[in-house]
Amino acid sequence: MALYLHNSLTRRSEPFIPLDPRRVTMYLCGPTVYSYVHIGNARPAVVFDLLARLLRREYGRGHLIYARNITDVDDKINAAAQAAGVPIAAISARYADAWREDIARLGVAAPDVEPCATAHIAPILAMCQRLIDSGHAYAAAGHVLFNVDSFADYGKLSGRSIDEMIAGARVEVAPYKRNPADFVLWKPSTPELPGWESPWGRGRPGWHIECSAMAEAHLGETIDIHAGGIDLQFPHHENEIAQSTCAHPDPEHPGKGKPLARYWLHNGMLTLDGRKMSKSLGNVLVLHELLEKHPPEVLRFVLLKAHYRQPLDWSDAAVQQARATLDGWYGVLRDLGDVDAAEIGDADALWTDHDGLARLYAALCDDLNTPDAFVAMANLVSNARWAVSATTEHRRAAKAPLLAAGRLLGFLQQDPEAWFKQSAPGNALDTTRIEALIAQRDAARAARDFARADAVRGELAALGIAIEDGPHGTRWKVATP
Numbered sequence: 103m104a105l106y107l108h109n110s111l112t113r114r115s116e117p118f119i120p121l122d123p124r125r126v127t128m129y130l131c132g133p134t135v136y137s138y139v140h141i142g143n144a145r146p147a148v149v150f151d152l153l154a155r156l157l158r159r160e161y162g163r164g165h166l167i168y169a170r171n172i173t174d175v176d177d178k179i180n181a182a183a184q185a186a187g188v189p190i191a192a193i194s195a196r197y198a199d200a201w202r203e204d205i206a207r208l209g210v211a212a213p214d215v216e217p218c219a220t221a222h223i224a225p226i227l228a229m230c231q232r233l234i235d236s237g238h239a240y241a242a243a244g245h246v247l248f249n250v251d252s253f254a255d256y257g258k259l260s261g262r263s264i265d266e267m268i269a270g271a272r273v274e275v276a277p278y279k280r281n282p283a284d285f286v287l288w289k290p291s292t293p294e295l296p297g298w299e300s301p302w303g304r305g306r307p308g309w310h311i312e313c314s315a316m317a318e319a320h321l322g323e324t325i326d327i328h329a330g331g332i333d334l335q336f337p338h339h340e341n342e343i344a345q346s347t348c349a350h351p352d353p354e355h356p357g358k359g360k361p362l363a364r365y366w367l368h369n370g371m372l373t374l375d376g377r378k379m380s381k382s383l384g385n386v387l388v389l390h391e392l393l394e395k396h397p398p399e400v401l402r403f404v405l406l407k408a409h410y411r412q413p414l415d416w417s418d419a420a421v422q423q424a425r426a427t428l429d430g431w432y433g434v435l436r437d438l439g440d441v442d443a444a445e446i447g448d449a450d451a452l453w454t455d456h457d458g459l460a461r462l463y464a465a466l467c468d469d470l471n472t473p474d475a476f477v478a479m480a481n482l483v484s485n486a487r488w489a490v491s492a493t494t495e496h497r498r499a500a501k502a503p504l505l506a507a508g509r510l511l512g513f514l515q516q517d518p519e520a521w522f523k524q525s526a527p528g529n530a531l532d533t534t535r536i537e538a539l540i541a542q543r544d545a546a547r548a549a550r551d552f553a554r555a556d557a558v559r560g561e562l563a564a565l566g567i568a569i570e571d572g573p574h575g576t577r578w579k580v581a582t583p
Contacts, residue, residue: 105160105467107327108411110335110366111259115469118365120326126157126166127321130213131330131338133315134173135197136182138169138390141401141416142331142372142379144208148402148512149369149410149470150329155510156466159453167343169320170213171313172198174220175306180295190296191220204389207398208405209512217316219307223298225315226307229349230287230300238348242278244290244303250283253344259366260336285341287311310320310341314362317342323350326364329483335368370413379416387402387416397524399513400424406472406511425582429522434483434504435488437574441498456503458482466510479507522579531580536567540576543569 105118120126130150133139147170157166174194198218219226232248233239238252249305250256250264257263264283276284286308291297297304307315317325323346330339347359371378374385392401403424408414434441453459458481465474482504489500508514516524523531539558546554562569568581 103160103467104397105156106469107365107367108469110368111363113261116365118326120161121324121364123161123164126161126327127325128154128157128166128168128327128329129313129317129321129325130168130170130328131334132170132172132216134176134178135194135201136176136178138200138206138388139197139198140379141387141392141405144205144389144401145372145405145410145414146329146331146369147205147210148208148405150367152466152472152512153327153329153367154211154213154408154469155512156470159510164355166271167215167321168213169217169317171316172201172216172218173309173312174198174218175296176309184294194218194220196513198251200390202417204393207393208402209398209515217320219312219316222312222315222319223307225319226311227298227313228298229315229318229345233287234367236240236348236351238345239287240280241302243276244305245278246288246302247279247284248287248341248345248348249280250285250344251281253348255347256283256344257340259340259343262336262340285310285337287345288411296319297366305372310338311345313338314346317362318346324360325363327365327367329367329370332368332370335556339366340488369410372410373413373415375417376415380439396421397428397521399428399515402512403428407476409473410470429579429582430522431479431483431504431508432516432518434473434486434490435501435514436522438486438501438504440495441494441501452502452506458485459503459507462507462510475511479511479513522577524580525555536562536565536578540569540578544576 106115106117108115118226122123122183128150130146132147133143154166154168157168172194175190177552179190179193183193186193188404202212210320230239233248234241234246237249239246239248240285241247271334288302288305290303290305295306299307317328328339328342343362346362350360352358352360373379374387377383377385379386389401400421401424404416404420405414407420407424453463458478462475462478462482465471465478468474486504489496492500505514523533539562543555543558546552546558559569563581567578569576569578
């Protein structure tokens with residue numbers, strides 16, 4: 103099925119045609135690891151994890167090379183390390199590990215390549231030198247700066263004029279700059295700061311050139327997809343385009359450079375109850391803390407429920423709605439029973455022959471239209487609900503597409519009973535006591551002692567346990583707010 107993606111560079115939806123279908127390349131700007139990340143940082147990781155799943159399904163698991171970097175040298179990391187009295191590696195290693203663990207709990211698979219800036223100093227220095235040699239950069243006062251006047255297409259991605267970009271970036275006014283918009287590729291380090299020897303003195307890389315050098319080192323001079331949050335479009339991605347294009351002359355088009363990426367994808371910002379998430383406003387939600395309060399699939403659901411290019415408002419109501427929806431999905435999966443649906447493992451035919459799955463797949467191929475994909479998923483759940491009381495074959499036929507869709511989207515990855523009985527970390531359930539109380543209630547109901555049965559229900563409710571009676575007997579689950 104044809105995959106269409108909205109290209110931020112051309113501002114239109116385009117059919118995705120990789121340079122080499124046997125080697126599809128994608129790069130996502132990852133976190134700067136100086137602290138625990140907030141939930142907004144998780145949105146691009148989750149969104150483009152879904153795109154990676156789709157690309158692997160479309161082109162084969164071995165034919166996508168997905169790189170997601172880690173920025174492990176930065177002024178914020180330097181400040182955190184100085185405050186703690188430790189080397190920057192101690193800070194970056196701690197929070198990079200926390201990032202990997204937290205994002206994996208959201209169902210985000212590890213990238214094929216995870217480059218770190220400090221491991222790519224040599225390629226960064228080489229790119230700086232190439233830009234100087236070609237007249238696109240210059241050295242001044244221990245800095246290396248990109249000459250924006252040398253690149254006619256500067257501003258094409260963001261659609262801003264030079265004056266608008268200068269105002270929007272709050273650029274540093276410095277006497278060594280030829281143009282106020284010129285940006286730093288390399289900067290000097292004082293003795294207390296981390297630094298590396300270079301032809302321009304001891305220093306460290308600027309933020310933008312790190313991604314250009316890492317993308318080139320692992321994916322090539324021109325890649326298929328470059329992705330990130332809309333907040334990175336300017337100045338980060340604009341500057342990446344300028345330096346990478348100028349560093350790679352195109353022999354087939356004299357005077358031109360090779361494009362850094364053929365498709366640029368940007369996800370919308372995340373707000374909290376309608377307000378921008380900001381440390382200054384005190385409304386930052388830390389992913390690590392949210393994972394201690396909510397099942398990871400609930401957080402993933404909220405991050406995917408809106409179209410990725412649109413803003414996403416985070417609220418308690420959105421989290422509760424996501425939990426209720428997933429409870430419904432898992433409830434149907436539980437009611438379908440233990441029928442064997444193992445054949446979904448390599449069920450390519452299932453995706454093409456099943457109308458419900460085909461609709462879900464078509465939605466995702468339409469620029470990751472997750473709202474429509476969730477509608478298709480809801481229809482699969484509804485159809486499966488009708489099969490609960492049917493024959494084994496009907497239940498198997500309903501369960502297989504449900505699990506297949508869940509696997510692609512990153513949901514229904516737990517045993518249903520485990521889903522309903524999970525509690526917040528650190529709040530261990532006394533399952534022996536819960537089961538004993540349920541047995542007492544069943545005995546009281548059998549003896550028609552409904553007062554005692556209601557009293558036991560109250561004891562269970564006090565423990566945070568909800569019970570439901572049905573054709574499958576009495577079931578219990580951890581109550582949700």
